[in-house]
Amino acid sequence: MRKVVSRDGTTIAYEKSGDGPAIVLLNGAFRDHTIFDALVPELAPHCTTYVYDRRGRGESGDAPEYAVEREIEDLAAVIGAAGGEAVVFAGSTGANLAIEAALAGLPITKLALHEPFYRVDGFPKPPWNxxxxxxxxxxxxxxxxxxxxxxxxxxxxxxxxxxxxxxxxxxxxxxxxxxxxxxxxAICGDHEVPVERLAAYGTESLVLNSSGTSEWLRAAARATADALPNGRGLELPGSWHRIDMDVLGRTLAEFATA
Incomplete structure (x- = not known):
């Protein structure tokens, strides 16, 4: 894998494939860049894909103390390697991270999200501890x-x-x-959709959910799309927290290249 150094000196490992507009793929909990092994071939004919191991995973390094800001800097380093700006697609807790990065002003040309981990009214939050x-x-x-x-x-x-x-x-x-x-x-914070902060984010955004997902994830996706001034929501065929890969590939390629 290729390597880029984040602001705090942590080495971030990434892979580059394809040709076309740059799109960075950002994973959620547990997984490393290999979660996108089936998606990259769908995107590569249309986009230059960048997949990376988030800090503490795979071939990337880590630091003794964690802060969400460091992960935002990691994404900034990968976007830098992609030429200084990129479309970003992120799912699960990675979607929460991508939102924080976008609101921090990273050069994201378009933002695509899959089922961010927020809890809207009517759905219980995780235990306080x-x-x-x-x-x-x-x-x-x-x-x-x-x-x-x-x-x-x-x-x-x-x-x-x-x-x-x-x-x-x-x-x-x-x-x-x-x-x-x-x-x-830590990335999920208080689990609330940051409605007021999202209201000031004008970049074109797409918020996806699968047809077979949980009601709380569907509600979170809809609430996030509604909070984005230039955002739209879209339900695609799939199972729990997963969209059928060929459909996801076509959707992201169209979004990134339009």
Whole structure:
């Protein structure tokens, strides 16, 4: 992978593919750049894609102390490597991070989001002590339990859903990256859609949700789209928190190149 150095000296690893307008793909909790392995080939004929390992994951470095501002600087470094400006697509907690980066003034030409992790009225927020509990589990090296706790208490998955995740192919990487769950919890802040701050953000934005997702994620996507003056929401076919890849690729390519 290629490397770029963030403002605090942390090395961020990224891959570049394709040809056309630059688009940076930003992942959410647990995952590294490989989550986009199926999406990059859909985009590469139309866009120059940049996928990277967020700090603390994969081949990227980390720092002793975490701050959301450092992750914004990481994204700025990748955008710099992409030529100084780029379309950004981000999902899950990565969408929350992309919003904070956009509001901080990063040179994002267009912003595409997939189901940011906000909780609108009518949907319960995670426990007030979710960060503290996760930190304790990680400090005791109970990574397996930390992952289960995050999935249940933070995402609201049922015990059966969590058991299904345990049997899935990505459970090992979930445990490997469990220490970064604290980063994603911090990124989500108070879980409120930042309506007043978004009202001043005029960049063209697209907020996506899948047809098979949770009601709280659908509501969060709609509320985010409604808060963006130059934003629109779009529901696409898919399952829980996942859009069918060919449809997502076509949608993002059209959005990035229009």
């Amino acid at each position: 979710v960060a503290k509990t996760t930190r304790v589990l990680l400090s005791e090296d109970r990574r397996h339990e930390a992952v289960e706790y995050f999935l249940g208490s933070f995402l609201g998955l049922t015990p059966d859903n969590v058991a299904e995740w345990r049997r899935g192919p990505i459970w090992a990487i979930n445990e490997t990256n469990a220490h970064t769950l604290l980063y994603d919890i």
